[in-house]
Amino acid sequence: MFLEIISIAVLGFIALVLSVQFFQIALGGYAPIIPTKSKVIKRVMKEMSPKDGCAVYELGCGNAGFLRAAENKFPNIKKLVGIEYFFLPYLIGKIQVSLRDSKIKILKKDVLRFNMNEADIIYCFLNKPMMAKLKEKFKKECKAGTQIISYQFGLPDLEPEKVIDLEGGRKNKIYFYTI
Ligand SMILES: C[S@@+](CC[C@H](N)C(=O)[O-])C[C@H]1O[C@@H](n2cnc3c(N)ncnc32)[C@H](O)[C@@H]1O
Known part of the structure; x- marks a missing residue:
């Protein structure tokens, strides 16, 4: 009986978290x-050449797949930070990172309320409205020379330095900017 009550409470909690996230x-x-x-991550890695001691951020990091690949390929990166707002991907990311010897830090925050002034390279796979809001933040907060890499969604009205057009549809592009 006690186990049943615990199981129902846990399932109820998960259902509640998922419904809130769905509506958000x-x-x-x-x-x-x-x-x-x-x-796509492999292709981004090919294009990256991070400087020694640099800081790499993934905005909306989910399970931090980009950061884990960057850490594997570039041991010269000093700081790897993932920002994730939603509890479930945050938890999965934290677990995946804790299973390896890693410098990656995952913070549970809204990317729109997080200061990016330390970043040298930022990776995003978000959506159109978020990129419009982030464009203003990048301009305000990022130091000169910060590289922004965005999958599928460019920064509106800003000419990318480079666009990689991958096969598989109109949206399948990687955009590169330097702030
Ligand atoms: C399309 S997924 C990309 C996940 C991961 N970056 C990747 O490329 O595999 C977008 C992620 O951003 C997170 N996200 C959406 N809005 C966010 C916000 N305002 N602040 C932080 N994370 C956010 C979502 O929960 C989701 O994990």
Whole structure:
């Protein structure tokens, strides 16, 4: 009986968290929880050349797939930080990172309320409204020379330095900017 009550409470809690997140994503303009495919991450890694001691951020990091790949490929990166707002992907990311010897830190925060002044490279896979809001933040907070890499969604009215057009549809592009 006691176990049944605990199980119902846990399932109820999970259902509540998922419903809140569903409505935030559907109505609040938050980007949905979809991971970047590994072949896209590999392509981004090919294009990156992080300087020694630099700081790399993933905004809306989910399970931090980009940061884990960057840490594997570039041991010269000093700081790797993931920002994730929603509890479930945050928890999954934390667990995945804790299973390896890693410098990656995952913070449970809203990217729009997080200061990015320390970042040298920022990776995002978010959505159109978020990129419009982030453009202003990047301009205000990022130091000169910060590289922004965004999958699928560019920064509105800002000419990218480079765009990689991947096969598989109109949206399948990687945008590169330097602030
Ligand atoms: C499309 S997924 C990308 C996940 C991961 N970056 C990747 O490329 O595999 C977008 C992620 O951003 C998170 N997210 C959406 N809005 C956010 C916000 N305002 N602040 C922090 N994270 C957010 C979502 O929960 C989700 O995990």
